[in-house]
Amino acid sequence: MAHRKVGFGLRGIGHAVVNGVGRLGYASRFFLMILIGSGASFRRIHLTIREIYFTGVMSLIIILVSGLFVGMVLGLQGYETLQKYGSESALGSLVALSLVRELGPVLAALLFASRAGSAITAEIGLMKATEQIAAMEMMAVDPISRVVAPRFWAGVTSMPLLAAMFSAVGVFGGYLVGVVFIGVDVGSFWSQMEAAVDFRQDIVNGVIKSVVFGIAVTAIALFEGYDAPPTAEGVSHATTRTVVTSALVVLGLDFILTVFMFRGV
Amino acid sequence: MERTTLDMWVGAFMVGGLIALLILAFKVGNLGGYDGSKTYRVYGEFDNIGGLKIKAPVKSAGVVVGRVSGIQFDNKTFRAHVEMRLSQNNLFPKDTSAAILTSGLLGEQYIGLEAGGDEANLKNGDKFKLTQSAMVLEQLIGQALFSKASGEGGDKNTAQGGNKKP
Amino acid sequence: MPAENLVEISDLNFSYGKHPILKGINMNIPRGKLVAIMGLSGCGKTTTLRLIGGSIRPTTGSVKVAGKEVGGLDTEDLYTMRRKMGMLFQFGALFTDLSVYENVAFQMREHTDLPETVIRDLVMMKLHAVGLLGAHGLMPSELSGGMARRVALARAIALDPMLMMYDEPFAGLDPISLAVIGNLIRRLNDALGATSILVTHDIQESLKIVDYVYFMADGVVVAEGTADEIKASRLPFVHQFVWGESDGPVSFHYPSAPYREDLLLELAHGA
Structure with missing residues (x-):
């Protein structure tokens, strides 16, 4: 019996690898199809604007509230640590650098994946399950360019704006706790921040990161929705997979991007 | 939802995002001032x-x-x-x-x-x-050590001397 | 039979991988007629419809619509052809994020540059044709099943198609809605001068309205004829289907090894 089990295991692994590679190929082709079918997203900009409302505006509250709390926690924890070395004046730069370089783009992307990404997957999956996609094809309308591409560009546009708002609100949260509650000197808080944060090195890189995350999360959400089996169970699995895959891909990409961006510093 | 309301929300969202970027660029990142x-x-x-x-x-x-x-x-x-x-x-x-x-x-x-x-x-x-x-x-x-060493040279020598003795 | 057929299917085979679905189908759908394709669930009716619509391509054989081989068209030509087709999906498949009005206007907005006033007139006309003029401001989630089906019908005829396809239009409807939809299908076919294909297993309702019937079982056409011919048919399968008998050529049991052998096999494993 044992050799049969081993055989099954190996076959299972082989199967998983073949499946995974196949899916990756399909995903890449899907991504290419989105880019090719993007014309309508710009020609009929209101299609994209509508989706920005559903991805961007609807994510605002969770992004702003989380940003504020993350900034406040950073202020509190940063102060606790920095004051041991007598350099609590560096609080501003600590809060700003952590937010702009890492926490802003990464946390905003994770929140975006669970708020907007899962919604996109569920929506597209349901459109498929209720034959709306098929109906569109039968009406000679390409669903990729009519449904998928506008959502893609909306996600790519919203993500950096959300990340910027997350960071800005976070800095304000840090200021609130550090300066208003604890009483770090206002002047040194801002001046240290300004001195430490570089526009090109930190802010532009942070924005680049959030654009990349926006592309990744939106593409994953769209693909999972489009690829979902057209059943209630299939859609719910796809939604879960969107959040999990997005989180892993965002964290992995973050490491890779950080290596390229900040290694020389 | 009415299209104009939707447009307004999206417009406000874009403006908010851009303001946040500007805050980051000028207030936090200290861009500007020295162009x-x-x-x-x-x-x-x-x-x-x-x-x-x-x-x-x-x-x-x-x-x-x-x-x-x-x-x-x-x-x-x-x-x-x-x-x-x-x-x-x-x-x-x-x-x-x-x-x-x-x-x-x-x-x-x-x-x-x-x-x-x-x-x-x-x-x-x-x-x-x-x-x-x-x-x-x-x-x-x-420098501090050197000046200290030269100032307390005598003590050090005796100490070393003392160590050398069996 | 009129000389000209809008849809001609000959020696059509289709299989998913090694699993054959259609085995040598021959069908002709004459212009202006309402033709039903009937059969049990899983006999290949919907597959035939999808082959006519070009969503899938035949393994062998040919499907011609208006003289053009559907399987041989590239995407652009296929989309051109589909503009002349209308399809009603099983549960309507209305776009849930658009209002009733926008659903019906969808194709006009996508395929034409008509001014808003013209679109409005057209949409209201189509909604009037299905008796839902007053519902134009509702969202699909606010409609009953029968109403949703009628809106979907209005959407399908938005650009006056030459070929209408109905995929199980009667599924899950109450008797009144069912009669309403049935009548609409007949009336719209005649009013538009279109040709219609009706895929269904609701025999009683469809026999009232159709001109011609194809019966399918296990991927082949087993019987065909006018509504009266079908009702009078003495073929055992058709008889069982029309009169809804639980046993006949289509057996109650799913094919399996004889029960006794199965039991013995269990015993052998246990030992």
């Missing part, structure tokens, strides 16, 4: 710049008046050649001295300018005549 047209370049040569970095502030009387824009090693003089961009609004006499200072004990390093009394002001491309290098912590400690 190319409104600055002039001056140079200084230092024996040792310590941990000075590009973009480090140039201050006079504690006020930021410019930034370090370039650091090179001069192959002839074997000294560090530092390029600074100062705001056009802040003019300094020709005999101004530049020193590399540290903010706090472990803080970052910056260049401090001490204004002189010359009538003529520094112009684009001028060089500081007087410079003072960075205080490197190891050298400071080394």
Whole structure:
């Protein structure tokens, strides 16, 4: 019996690898199809604007509230640590650098994946399950360019704006706790921040990161929705997979991007 | 939802995002203030710049008046050649001295300018005549130890002597 | 039979991988007629419809619509052809994020540059044709099943198609809605001068309205004829289907090894 089990295991692994590679190929082709079918997203900009409302505006509250709390926690924890070395004046730069370089783009992307990404997957999956996609094809309308591409560009546009708002609100949260509650000197808080944060090195890189995350999360959400089996169970699995895959891909990409961006510093 | 309401929300969202970006760029990242047209370049040569970095502030009387824009090693003089961009609004006499200072004990390093009394002001491309290098912590400690060692030399010798004895 | 057929299917085979779905189908759908394709669930009716619509391509054989081979068209030509087709999906497949009005206007907005006033007139006309003029402001989630089906019908005829396809239009409807939809299908076919294909297993309702019937079982056409011919048919399968008998050529049991052998096999494993 044992050799049969081993055989099954190996076959299972082989199967998983073949499946995974196949899916990756399909995903890449899907991504290419989105880019090719993007014309309508710009020609009929209101299609994209509508989706920005559903991805961007609807994510605002969770992004702003989380940003504020993350900034406040950073202020509190940063102060606790920095004051041991007598350099609590560096609080501003600590809060700003952590937010702009890492926490802003990464946390905003994770929140975006669970708020907007899962919604996109569920929506597209349901459109498929209720034959709306098929109906569109039968009406000679390409669903990729009519449904998928506008959502893609909306996600790519919203993500950096959300990340910027997350960071800005976070800095304000840090200021609130550090300066208003604890009483770090206002002047040194801002001046240290300004001195430490570089526009090109930190802010532009942070924005680049959030654009990349926006592309990744939106593409994953769209693909999972489009690829979902057209059943209630299939859609719910796809939604879960969107959040999990997005989180892993965002964290992995973050490491890779950080290596390229900040290694020389 | 009504299309105009939706457009308004999206518009507000875009504006909010752009404002956040601008806040990050100007308030946090300190972009602006010293754009190319409104600055002039001056140079200084230092024996040792310590941990000075590009973009480090140039201050006079504690006020930021410019930034370090370039650091090179001069192959002839074997000294560090530092390029600074100062705001056009802040003019300094020709005999101004530049020193590399540290903010706090472990803080970052910056260049401090001490204004002189010359009538003529520094112009684009001028060089500081007087410079003072960075205080490197190891050298400071080394000096302190050395002076202490020379001051208490006798005690040390006896101690060593004592050790050598069986 | 009129000389000209809008849809001609000959020797059509289709299989998913190694699993054959259609085995040598021959069908002709004459212009202006309402033709039903009937059969049990899983007999290949919907597959035939999808082959006509070009969503899938035949393994062998040919499907011609208006003289053009559907399987041989590239995407652009296929989309051109589909503009002349209308399809009603099983549960309507209305776009849930658009209002009833926008659903019906969808194709006009996508395929034409008509001014808003013209679109409005057209949409109201189509909604009037299905008796839902007053519902134009509702969202699909606010409609009953029968109403949703009628809106979908209005959407399908938005650009006056030459070929209408109905995929199980009667599924899950109450008797009144069912009669309403049935009548609409007949009336619209005649009013538009279109040709219609009706895929269904609701025999009683469809026999009232159709001109001609194809019966399918296990991927082949087993019987065909006019509504009266089908009702009078003595073929055992058709008889069982029309009169809804639980046993006949189509057996109650899913094919399996004889029960006794199965039991013995269990015993052998246990030992």
